[in-house]
Amino acid sequence: MKKTIPYILFLLLIAVGCGRDSTPTTGNPAAGVPGKAVAPTEPCRFCGQDIQEGMALASPLLVVLDNAAPARPQSGLPQACLVYEVPVEGGLTRLLAVFGHRFTGEIGPVRSVRPYFALLTHEHGGILAYCGASPRGEVALRELRVAHLNEITNSQGFFRRSERRAPYNLYTDLDRLLAAAERRKLPAAEKREPVFSTGPNAPIGGESAAQVQIAYSGEALVEYVFDRQSGLYLRSVNGKPHRDDSGSQLAIRNLVIQFVNIRPEETASERLDLSLAGRGEGYYFAGGQSFPLTWNKKSAAAPTRYTVNGSELVFSPGTTWIHLVSVRGRNSVLFR
Ligand SMILES: [Zn+2]
Numbered sequence: 562m563k564k565t566i567p568y569i570l571f572l573l574l575i576a577v578g579c580g581r582d583s584t585p586t587t588g589n590p591a592a593g594v595p596g597k598a599v600a601p602t603e604p605c606r607f608c609g610q611d612i613q614e615g616m617a618l619a620s621p622l623l624v625v626l627d628n629a630a631p632a633r634p635q636s637g638l639p640q641a642c643l644v645y646e647v648p649v650e651g652g653l654t655r656l657l658a659v660f661g662h663r664f665t666g667e668i669g670p671v672r673s674v675r676p677y678f679a680l681l682t683h684e685h686g687g688i689l690a691y692c693g694a695s696p697r698g699e700v701a702l703r704e705l706r707v708a709h710l711n712e713i714t715n716s717q718g719f720f721r722r723s724e725r726r727a728p729y730n731l732y733t734d735l736d737r738l739l740a741a742a743e744r745r746k747l748p749a750a751e752k753r754e755p756v757f758s759t760g761p762n763a764p765i766g767g768e769s770a771a772q773v774q775i776a777y778s779g780e781a782l783v784e785y786v787f788d789r790q791s792g793l794y795l796r797s798v799n800g801k802p803h804r805d806d807s808g809s810q811l812a813i814r815n816l817v818i819q820f821v822n823i824r825p826e827e828t829a830s831e832r833l834d835l836s837l838a839g840r841g842e843g844y845y846f847a848g849g850q851s852f853p854l855t856w857n858k859k860s861a862a863a864p865t866r867y868t869v870n871g872s873e874l875v876f877s878p879g880t881t882w883i884h885l886v887s888v889r890g891r892n893s894v895l896f897r
Pocket of ligand 1: 605606607608609610641642661662
């Protein structure tokens with residue numbers, strides 16, 4: 562019984578410190594709140610992670626990142642809500658990072674657009690930041706009327722890091738991009754609904770998948786190992802941990818593999834043409850489990866829908882990586 566009063570006080574302190582409705586938005590000492598004020602949080606609309614209230618973006622910002630060996634370690638990937646990994650020429654992959662909540666760190670190195678980046682951006686809405694485009698990339702950006710910030714035509718919103726060599730030295734951050742978008746009257750404040758749902762309803766009944774491997778090519782072997790403690794997949798490339806520039810290994814909550822038809826571009830056969838509209842198969846990995854998945858996208862303008870166990874996939878709150886892989890390279894995906 563001696564412990565009753567301190568225990569009640571302890572519970573009261575927890576209630577005052579963590580209660581979303583009872584916590585002041587500023588640490589005003591006049592409010593009489595003991596201890597440090599806890600900033601109220603809310604789930605990010607785009608990834609479901611807890612973020613500070615007011616940090617959500619109305620419309621996502623998308624950035625094309627290089628993923629060749631000299632481009633690593635990149636900056637900004639752990640803070641993305643969603644990252645697409647897509648093949649480009651030469652057996653390499655490039656990344657399209659979708660940012661739906663604010664953070665202050667750098668993002669880069671920024672690289673150029675292929676047509677499928679324009680299609681994916683069109684699906685999410687928002688503004689695409691990049692540096693140059695292939696000829697068909699230019700056409701896709703124009704035809705789909707993708708709002709964009711291209712460093713080649715206007716360097717506002719970007720900067721070069723002096724200790725890195727070109728072309729792996731072009732960087733940006735969300736504040737710079739938002740300021741550049743405002744100056745150029747791009748629709749950054751237009752509210753976009755997220756393409757994907759997030760929540761606690763993870764699918765059940767999957768097969769064990771503690772290790773996942775995607776062999777894009779001899780130059781790009783991606784591996785994930787599930788970390789039971791954090792519930793995240795730790796990413797490696799070509800046998801080495803894939804780190805961001807803080808030194809942390811990339812750790813991802815949800816993995817999607819989406820098999821798509823890939824063929825050489827008709828007019829520039831060194832480049833690739835990815836068919837993103839239509840339907841197909843793939844896998845979803847989360848919580849150390851794998852699930853067969855189907856996808857469909859009715860048209861270039863329609864969102865991609867993923868179905869697992871007969872229902873629309875609801876992603877676990879956290880970062881998601883979607884890997885577009887050639888349907889002819891199904892054997893390049895292994896998991897156990
Ligand atoms: Zn987010």
